[in-house]
Amino acid sequence: MAVNVFASATEPGNAAVPLGSSGVAATVDCPDLTERLTAVPEQARPEVDTELAHLDEQIAAAYRGLQDAARTADDGTLDEGAILDPLKRERAATIERIAAAVDKAGDRPEGLDALAECTLRRTEIAPADAGSGSPDQQGQEQGQEQERQEGQGQGQQDGQQQPGNGGQAGNGPVAADYADIESVQPDVVPAPRQKKASTGSFATSCGVNAEGLFNSDNLIAAPGVGNGAHHFHDYVGNQANDAFASDEDLAAADTSCADQGDKSSYYWPVLRLQNGTAEQDAQSPGGGIEGNAGEIVTPAEVTLTFEGNERGKVTEMPRLLRIITGDAKAFVNGNTNANASWSCTGFEDRQLKDKYPLCPSGSDVVRTFTFQSCWDGRNIDSANHRTHMAFAAADGSCPEGFRAVPRLVQRVVYDVAAPSLEDGGKTVPLFAVDSFPEQLHKPVTDHSDFINVFDEDLMGEMVECINSGRECGPDTPPGSVPGQGEEQPGGSDQEQPGGNDQEQPGDDGANTDPPAEQTATASAPADTGQDGQDGQGGQDQQAGGNESVPPAGGQDADASASAEPRSATTPADTPDEVSGAPAAPEAAGNGGNGNENVGGNGGGAGAAPEPQAQGGLAETGSGLGLWPAAVGGVLFAGGCVLLLRSRRRAL
Numbered sequence: 001m002a003v004n005v006f007a008s009a010t011e012p013g014n015a016a017v018p019l020g021s022s023g024v025a026a027t028v029d030c031p032d033l034t035e036r037l038t039a040v041p042e043q044a045r046p047e048v049d050t051e052l053a054h055l056d057e058q059i060a061a062a063y064r065g066l067q068d069a070a071r072t073a074d075d076g077t078l079d080e081g082a083i084l085d086p087l088k089r090e091r092a093a094t095i096e097r098i099a100a101a102v103d104k105a106g107d108r109p110e111g112l113d114a115l116a117e118c119t120l121r122r123t124e125i126a127p128a129d130a131g132s133g134s135p136d137q138q139g140q141e142q143g144q145e146q147e148r149q150e151g152q153g154q155g156q157q158d159g160q161q162q163p164g165n166g167g168q169a170g171n172g173p174v175a176a177d178y179a180d181i182e183s184v185q186p187d188v189v190p191a192p193r194q195k196k197a198s199t200g201s202f203a204t205s206c207g208v209n210a211e212g213l214f215n216s217d218n219l220i221a222a223p224g225v226g227n228g229a230h231h232f233h234d235y236v237g238n239q240a241n242d243a244f245a246s247d248e249d250l251a252a253a254d255t256s257c258a259d260q261g262d263k264s265s266y267y268w269p270v271l272r273l274q275n276g277t278a279e280q281d282a283q284s285p286g287g288g289i290e291g292n293a294g295e296i297v298t299p300a301e302v303t304l305t306f307e308g309n310e311r312g313k314v315t316e317m318p319r320l321l322r323i324i325t326g327d328a329k330a331f332v333n334g335n336t337n338a339n340a341s342w343s344c345t346g347f348e349d350r351q352l353k354d355k356y357p358l359c360p361s362g363s364d365v366v367r368t369f370t371f372q373s374c375w376d377g378r379n380i381d382s383a384n385h386r387t388h389m390a391f392a393a394a395d396g397s398c399p400e401g402f403r404a405v406p407r408l409v410q411r412v413v414y415d416v417a418a419p420s421l422e423d424g425g426k427t428v429p430l431f432a433v434d435s436f437p438e439q440l441h442k443p444v445t446d447h448s449d450f451i452n453v454f455d456e457d458l459m460g461e462m463v464e465c466i467n468s469g470r471e472c473g474p475d476t477p478p479g480s481v482p483g484q485g486e487e488q489p490g491g492s493d494q495e496q497p498g499g500n501d502q503e504q505p506g507d508d509g510a511n512t513d514p515p516a517e518q519t520a521t522a523s524a525p526a527d528t529g530q531d532g533q534d535g536q537g538g539q540d541q542q543a544g545g546n547e548s549v550p551p552a553g554g555q556d557a558d559a560s561a562s563a564e565p566r567s568a569t570t571p572a573d574t575p576d577e578v579s580g581a582p583a584a585p586e587a588a589g590n591g592g593n594g595n596e597n598v599g600g601n602g603g604g605a606g607a608a609p610e611p612q613a614q615g616g617l618a619e620t621g622s623g624l625g626l627w628p629a630a631v632g633g634v635l636f637a638g639g640c641v642l643l644l645r646s647r648r649r650a651l
Contacts, residue, residue: 026070027171028063028083028438029332030055030091030118033098040383041105046224048383051098053225055091056436059118060230060290062087063438066120067170067291084118092116121332168274169291172440173432175421179355181363186349191310191394198308200466202406203473206236206257206266208299213256214270216286217243220322220385220449227285229328231269231292231434234412236302238265238453247320250453258474261455266304268369268448269328271297271414275429291441292434300364301413305473306406308466309373311396314404316459317452322381323389323408325371326447331439337386340446341368345413354444356432358418365414365431369448373407374398406466410448 033052040048062083069078095112102109167173193199213235219242222228226243235241240253255263272279277295281287308314327337335353342352343366344359351368359365372389382388390399398404420427432441439445454462465472 026066026078026120026122027332027440028059028066028087028118029121030059030087031115032329032333033095033112033115034384034386035333035336036109036112036115037098037102038382038384038387040102044101044105045383047101048098049221049223050225051094051101053222053228054094056222056228056230058087058090058094060437062118063171064290080120084120087118088116091118167291167293167430167432167441168276169288169293171291171437172435172442173274173356173430175424177356177432177441177443178358178419178421179352181344181347181350181352181357181359184347184350184352188349188351191396193310194312194396196312197310197396198313198404198467199469200308201471201473202306202462202465203471204257204259204262204264204304204306205474206255206262206302206304208302209234209236209256210298211256212296212298213239213241214281214296215242216281216284217241218449219243219245219265220324220381220451229269230286230290230436231328232281232286232296233267233434233449234270234299235265235267236304238263238451241265241267241451250320250451259458261458263453263455265449265451265453266410268367268410268412269434269446271299271365271367271416271431271433273297273416273429273431274425291437294429297414297416297431299412300415301411303411305409305411306462306466307373307409308406309392309396309404310394311392312404313467314373314406314463315375316456316463317375317405317454318380319452319454319456319459320380321375321405321452322385323371323450324385324447325369325450326445328436328445328447329439330444331435331442335444338444339370340444341370342366342443342446343368352443354442356443358421360418365416367410367412367414367433367446369408369410369412369446371408371410371448371450373405374402375405376401377403406462408450 033055037048037052066078066083069083092113095116099108099112214232215235216227216229216232217225218229218233222243224243228243236256238250238253238255240249245253250263250265253263257263272292272294274294279287279294279296282293283289286292326339327333330338330340338353340353342355342357343350344357344363345366346363347357347359348366348368357365372391374390374392376388376390379388390402392398392404392407396404414431416431417428419425419430424430433443433446435441435445452459462472
């Protein structure tokens with residue numbers, strides 16, 4: 001069981017926990033069984049997952065009882081036993097069912113019954129400016145827990161927030177949960193890369209959930225259980241993700257991703273403004289009933305990037321691999337599995353772990369999730385949904401028996417203003433992520449989930465792209481230079497430097513790659529789901545065109561060194577920033593004339609300086625201006641011949 005980082009709620013011999021006007025906040029703190037259940041037999045996992053979800057339901061119900069009792073306590077005290085004794089009985093019965101389920105399939109786990117007892121955790125409310133501490137201080141005691149200021153005007157009265165409240169629903173956040181990003185020292189140090197590092201990246205574009213696909217399920221942690229998360233999730237990618245989706249459902253589902261070969265599911269807790277707005281779930285489990293209230297904010301930007309390893313090459317992720325990063329219960333569990341990262345645009349060299357950022361005007365809030373990238377090589381999931389994956393060390397090394405896979409980095413940006421802490425968010429509302437109710441909407445509880453439903457061919461292209469040091473993604477021009485843009489089966493990874501697959505007389509290698517600074521800013525519209533699918537044949541080759549011949553050994557670092565395609569995280573530049581000339585229509589380069597057009601890339605013209613033309617002068621038309629000189633040369637040669645013949649006759 002993880003060691004809690006906060007003090008116990010009760011003191012020896014204290015039969016009541018003061019709340020209300022005493023300035024003390026409290027929450028329900030229960031041991032997390034998943035920390036112990038790391039080796040559950042496969043056949044027992046469905047029943048165990050269901051019972052674990054029941055434990056979460058019991059804690060949520062107990063927390064609601066705590067809130068109700070605190071609000072009605074005339075003397076500011078609360079009978080602890082009235083909350084905790086029924087909870088202990090319920091938990092004991094559920095834990096016994098878990099032990100029995102495991103026992104039927106293997107060895108009965110020992111010591112689980114000791115995890116039935118919970119406590120009430122309390123702490124004094126920290127001052128409003130307590131949130132300006134170091135991001136490395138995870139916690140902590142000072143103001144993190146603080147929060148449920150029951151009795152200090154919390155709750156919602158006529159839809160209005162009260163000064164100093166604990167969020168719209170009375171269970172957080174509070175002022176101490178925020179920190180001014182400008183007061184934080186830069187703390188991000190890029191990991192050093194070794195000589196054999198895989199330095200490429202692969203971006204996939206799946207939208208921002210503008211369509212509003214939400215639910216409070218968790219297919220990974222609580223399959224088959226509705227409201228298993230007790231908070232709402234944003235979903236992008238797979239559109240069939242709910243608690244009851246089978247692997248077959250995920251494979252057959254639609255996807256919001258631009259590349260239809262990516263049907264993966266990406267989901268995380270929604271961000272809400274504590275502004276009194278009644279959302280669709282205001283009276284529902286997972287929503288207002290559990291303290292998750294207020295307007296759901298649609299992200300302004302979501303980028304999903306798969307990166308390499310600092311030490312060596314990565315291998316393909318297995319299909320249907322499941323990864324959870326962060327800990328939704330970190331407030332009571334401690335920081336063992338916490339992995340929250342909060343920042344602001346323009347300040348992303350500063351990351352907060354246990355505070356929401358207060359961003360200056362013109363800067364947006366950023367949540368970053370960096371996923372585990374070491375896989376055990378066998379399992380697509382594990383009993384606690386963690387032990388089959390691990391984080392790489394700073395040098396990229398994986399634990400013994402694990403192998404490196406692409407590292408998913410999710411970056412979610414929100415256009416929200418810094419809240420007015422001095423009046424509890426009345427002027428400018430507080431914001432917070434959804435959470436389990438007893439977690440008090442703490443920023444340290446932020447987490448994200450991923451299920452790999454990439455087409456196997458597209459996963460192979462991702463790995464090849466990363467290992468060869470290229471940057472690929474839907475917002476890069478498809479194949480405009482070697483290694484640039486989204487890779488197609490048989491597509492751009494077959495392009496030759498200069499875009500030609502036939503050497504021309506006199507070439508002698510004159511077709512050099514365009515400068516990196518020019519190709520790095522090339523822009524092109526993202527394709528709508530066509531890139532990277534089987535059967536597309538690669539968009540770098542045109543109908544009736546010549547077949548490209550891949551270079552020996554595939555695309556190496558030499559080809560990619562001068563091709564820095566734009567990743568999906570960077571806005572596209574305008575055409576005249578690239579070449580000083582307007583870009584041709586998207587169809588430029590797609591002619592079916594039996595040869596690839598100038599550049600040979602099938603992408604938008606203007607993405608890179610034009611290489612030497614393919615074929616003869618008449619084929620390309622680029623030599624029309626040379627015809628007068630050519631005719632003059634022929635006449636001159638003829639005159640010389642006549643002169644020589646005349647001299648011979650004279651002799």
